[in-house]
Amino acid sequence: MTQPIADVQREALAAIAAASNTANLTELDTLYLGRKAGRLTGLMRNLGTLPPDEKPAFGAALNEAKSVIEAAIATRGAELAAAERDAREQRERIDLTLPGRTPEPGRLHPLTQTFEQVRSVMLALGFSFTESNHCEEYLFNFDWLNYPPEHPALDEQMSFVLDDDHLMRTHTTPTQGRVLATGQNPPLRYAQIGRCFRRDAVDDTHSHTFHQVDGFAVDKDLSLADLKGVMAEIMRGIFGPEAIVRFRPDYFPFVEPGVEIAVKWGDRWLEVGGAGMIHPNILRRAGIDPTEYSGWAFGFGLDRMPMVLHGVDRLPLFLENDLRFLRQF
Amino acid sequence: MKVPLSWLQEFIPVPADGVAFDNFCDALTMAGLEVEEILDGPTLYTKVTPNRGDWASILGTAREAAAINPDIAVTMPAGITLATGAGPVAVTIDDPDACPRYAATVIRGVSIGPAPDWMQERLTQALGDKYKPVNNIVDITNYVMLELGQPLHAFDLATIDGGQIIVRRAKADEKITTLDGEERILSAQPLCICDANRPVAIAGIMGGLETEITSGTTDILLESAHFEPITIRRGSKALGLASEASYRFERFVDPNLVLQATARAAALILEIAGGTIDGPTTDVIAKAHVPTRVLARIDRIRRLLGVDIDRDEAVAALKRLGIDAERSAGALDCLVPSFRPDIAIEEDIAEEVGRIALGYDKLPETVPPVTTGRGINAPGAEFAAKVRTILTGLGLQDIVGHSLTSPETAWTQAEQDALVAIRNPMAPQYSSLRTSLFATLLPTAARAVDSGIRDFGIFELGSVYRRTDDGAYAEPRHLAVILAGSLTAGMWGIKAGLIPVDVYFAKGMVEHLLSGLGIGDFTVTQSTHVLGHPYRTAEVTVGGKVIGYFGEIRSGLTLPARDSDTGQLYNTAESIPARSVFIDLSADALMELQGTAASAGGYKAISRFPAISRDIAPVVPLTTDFSAIHAAIISAGGEFLRSAELTDLYAGQGIPEGHHAPTVRIVFQADDRTLTSAEVDVAMLAIRSACEACGAQFR
Incomplete structure (x- = not known):
């Protein structure tokens, strides 16, 4: 009695196996399982003509065949769908070697990047930052800094003169006098990053316009060894953990003892700036007792630093602002 | 100071070459006397710091090396013993502060000729091009100066009137022709060395031509003196005349060298030029040196x-x-x-x-505790960082330009009036301070164009400089932007210049910047600017105060500047691409206003209910400002209107001449429920009539 069911099932499974695409499979689904004209559905109608004792077996056989065909369609369907997606995606292959597409991004100037790096290192070391004018008074550029009047040390700072009392500041060291003149009590720890000017001809390593950071601290028992420790922290923050700081004696009227700071980066010693213990004359001028407090101060150039870090061979490039140069940073 | 090694070796043992020599030089450098370079000879090129005039001699260099190394002792060269007392030439010091000590020695019967080769060779090594062989006597005085640090001077005794030397200030209009052939008119500066009648030398700086040693000289007067540094410096500055002697005196010369140098020079003169010392050396100590404790x-x-x-x-x-x-x-x-x-x-x-x-x-590194609390950034720096973050985020390149520029860049009368000039400029292109950021930003743009980059957005946040009415110097900070070409340039497959920059990009950047800085309502009204197209330039007003401008850069402008290399005048506006736009804002004003917006720092809850958006495209005359239409839409839109944004502006087919049609997307939303379509229809009707009231028609 169930022979016709077995025949339909065998035929259906063969057709499903032979289906070549999902549309084909949809047709087979309709052909065998379709609710109106499906071949298996047609056999279902024979159920009513059977003797009652054969009905259950016939019904079970029908359901069995239906689920076998459905499962075969699902399995084959999944196979065909995967194959069809693969084929479609293959046709969608693109040339990944074509260039990328983006508007020109905004970039920070390499000097800005240097300033911000130095600033963040020094903020972390407790320095508070101030700002003051580029047009500076002789009072703060020299007098406050213990420059003896009419001393050859002034010759080292060839300055741009504005009038009898003003000049373009030759260093950021006026920060000291500017802060100390406010009469703040120690402990103090201040810094400034900014632009300076000297009457220096422009060549590959010099410009009349350059940038410095100056920092100073006043507290009880600050020492030259403390200064070296802080300088080492700052330089490692800029040049990386391998950087080594070296002091050698040097002369600046506003410090005693005074030192030149050099940093070993790679296998080179780079002279980066000057430092030392704040001269007691300056502390006294600020109303701070130099027997009770001591201080140190340092200043270093910020233009040579990106030159070294990026291998730039001409210092004037930074302020020339050639976009072909700036777009490399 | 150039220190020939062979000369130094007469004072101290120095390894001749190799690692030992390098170590010797390094040790000097690390102790403070920097050996900057090794020149031919070999000659040590050392750096004499302004406080250590004693290093400007072979002796001083040797002494420093001996101090560093306990195994080294200094050997002094042989001199002769001089008698002191009332010598043949009387010496009077009128100004003991300026000249604390003066020694005069007479040597008779010398033969003038060239200095021996070995001496000329050393002088050449030590002085380089500055050495001009004169004769044995003069070369010996220079030799001893370099060796011991004490400048000396030799006069032809026959030319010294009255057999006396007077050290005094010059009288008004006194004249002297110095050894370099220049006639110099003297004043109270500088100090002079005079004979009975006239100045014969400028003390510590240069001798006089009339009393110089010539081939006919037989008797000489040898001067060795101590001069006070500031006197010599002032004299040198007043005359604009510097010499090896003044260089040393300005830095203080050891007063105890006076006789030592005389003895050394006399010994060399007797050996090389012959002659005999006549009588004792007249050594006048007008003011004794007091040692410091x-x-x-x-x-x-x-x-x-x-x-x-x-x-x-x-x-x-x-x-x-x-x-x-x-x-x-x-x-x-x-x-x-x-x-x-x-x-x-x-x-x-x-x-x-x-x-x-x-x-x-060997100095240890210790990090002292921070007793001042956390580091606090300068408000200006913090503000600048915020602005730079916003503007680089908008695709702009940060520029750091020069402060020094040429006065021709003060393009307006107001800027010319406020110009800060450098009193002692190096070159015309660096002879004043910029009054506007465009003085350096326009040249930057021009340079970009010349280098083949025509599409760019650049900005600078920096100081400009102004002389104020009361003579003070003001350094207001400004923010300047130039946009040129197209923002889509360089993106392949997108037609070049598809989206050219225009004034609305500048306006959008201003809006973003102000909103990013927490600055609230601002208004934009048509205005004028030195760079601006007269009908495409706006001023930006916040709280009744104009904080800046933006607009299209006018064509055909002449905005001169000097080339930074050549100093040639050129027109910075000439190569700027057509239709470039600018922004010029007061950074000081922005900094003051930052965070003042009512909404600054706050947050508005996001509705959970869906929004409904509708477009409206009123046709309006070109003369009707969009702001009027927009304001009408906002005020008529009712409580559920959330936004009304321009999405397109159409003119052309279907729109009458002299009109255009802005498309505005209007979004409605409630916070507590889903709006019905009918509610939105009611609002849209009201909006439509409001537009009509403004003169709009609908297609």
């Missing part, structure tokens, strides 16, 4: 250096430096030698101990 506490030295210095080592190092240090109850009583005027206070002794007894390479 410094009391330095050991504890203080240790605290300043931050290291536990051994007292005996400190004393030994100071002794090697010629400082006689005696222990005195926890302190060192230091007697400073006359060649070290730089040592005056305890800290100076600490430095000597630190660099010689310890050596800075």
Whole structure:
């Protein structure tokens, strides 16, 4: 009695196996399982003509065949769908070697990047930052800094003169006098990053316009060894953990003892700036007792630093602002 | 100072070459006397710091090397013993402060000729191009100056009137022709060396031509004196005349060298030029040198250096430096030698101990505790960082331009009036301070165009400089932007220049910047600017105050500047691409206004209910401002209107001449429920009539 069911099932499974695409499979689904004209559905109608004792077996056989065909369609369907997606995606292959597409991004100037790096290192070391004018008074550029009047040390700072009392500041060291003149009590720890000017001809390593950071601290028992420790922290923050700081004696009227700071980066010693213990004359001028407090101060150039870090061979490039140069940073 | 090695070796043993020589030089450098370079000879090129005039001699260099190295001792060259007393030439010092000591020695019967080769060779090594062989006597005085540091001068005795020397200030209008052939008119500066009738030398700077040693000279007067540094410096500055002698006197010459140098020079003269010394040397000490004493506490030295210095080592190092240090109850009583005027206070002794007894390479690194609390950034720097973040985020390149520029860049009368000029400029292109950021930003843009980059957005946040009415200097900070070409340039497959920059991009950036800075309502009204197209330039007003401008850069402008290399005048506006736009804002005003918006720092809840959006496209005359239409839409839109944004602006087919049609997307939303379509229809009807009331029609 169930022979016709077995025949339909065998035929259906063969057709499903032979289906070549999902549309084909949809047709087979309709052909065998379709609710109106499906071949298996047609056999279902024979159920009513059977003797009652054969009905259950016939019904079970029908359901069995239906689920076998459905499962075969699902399995084959999944196979065909995967194959069809693969084929479609293959046709969608693109040339990944074509260039990328983006508007020109905004970039920070390499000097800005240097300033911000130095600033963040020094903020972390407790320095508070101030700002003051580029047009500076002789009072703060020299007098406050213990420059003896009419001393050859002034010759080292060839300055741009504005009038009898003003000049373009030759260093950021006026920060000291500017802060100390406010009469703040120690402990103090201040810094400034900014632009300076000297009457220096422009060549590959010099410009009349350059940038410095100056920092100073006043507290009880600050020492030259403390200064070296802080300088080492700052330089490692800029040049990386391998950087080594070296002091050698040097002369600046506003410090005693005074030192030149050099940093070993790679296998080179780079002279980066000057430092030392704040001269007691300056502390006294600020109303701070130099027997009770001591201080140190340092200043270093910020233009040579990106030159070294990026291998730039001409210092004037930074302020020339050639976009072909700036777009490399 | 150029120190020929062979010369130095006459004073101290120095390894001739190799690693030992390099180490010798390094040790000098690390102790403070930097050997900058090794020149041919070999000759050590050292850096003499302004406080250490004593280093400007072979002797000073040798002394420093001996102080560093306990195994080295200085050998002094042979001199002769001079008698002092009333010599053949009388010496009068009128100004003991300016000339504390003057010694005159007469040598008769010398033969003038060239200096021996070995001496000329050394002088060439030490002075380079500055050495011009004169004759044996003059070369010997220079030789001794370089060797010991004491400048000397020799006069032809026959030309000295009255057999006397008077050291005095010049009288008004007195004249002297100096050895360089220049006639110089004197005043109260400088100090002069005079005979009975006239100045014969400018003290410490240069001798006179009339009294110089010539081939016919037989008798000479040898001068060796101590002059006070500021006197010589002032004289040198007043005359605009500097010399090897004035260089040394300005830096203080050891007063005890006066006789020592005379003896050395006399010995060389007798040996090389012959002659005999006539009578004693007249050595007038008008003001005796008082040695400096410094009391330095050991504890203080240790605290300043931050290291536990051994007292005996400190004393030994100071002794090697010629400082006689005696222990005195926890302190060192230091007697400073006359060649070290730089040592005056305890800290100076600490430095000597630190660099010689310890050596800075052995200085430990300690990080002191921060007792001042966290570091706080400067408000201006914090603000600048915020602005730069916003603008680089908008694709703009940060520019850092020069402050020094040419006065021709003060393009407006107001800027010319406020121009800050440099009194002693180096070149015309760097002779004043910029009054506007465009003075350097336009040249930057021009340079970009010349280098082939025509599409860019650049900005600078920086200072400009103004002389104020009361003569003070103001340094307001500005923010300037230039946009040129197209923002889609360089993106392949997108037609070049598809989206050219225009004034609305500038406006959008201003809006973003202000909103990013927390600055609230601002208005934009048509205005004028030196760069601006007269009908495409706006001023930006916040709280009744104009804070800046934006607009299209007008074509055909002449905005001159000088080329930074050549100094040639050129028109910075000439190569700027057409239709470029600019923004010019007061950064000071922005900084003051930042965070003042009512909404600044706040947050608005996001509705959970869906929004409904509708487009409206009123046709309006070109003369009707969009702001009027927009305001009408906002006010008629009712409580559920959330936004009304322009999405398109159409003119052309279907729109009457002289009109255009802005498409505005209007979004409605409620916070507590889903709006019905009918509610939105009602609002849209009201909006439509409001537009019509503004003169709009609908297609």
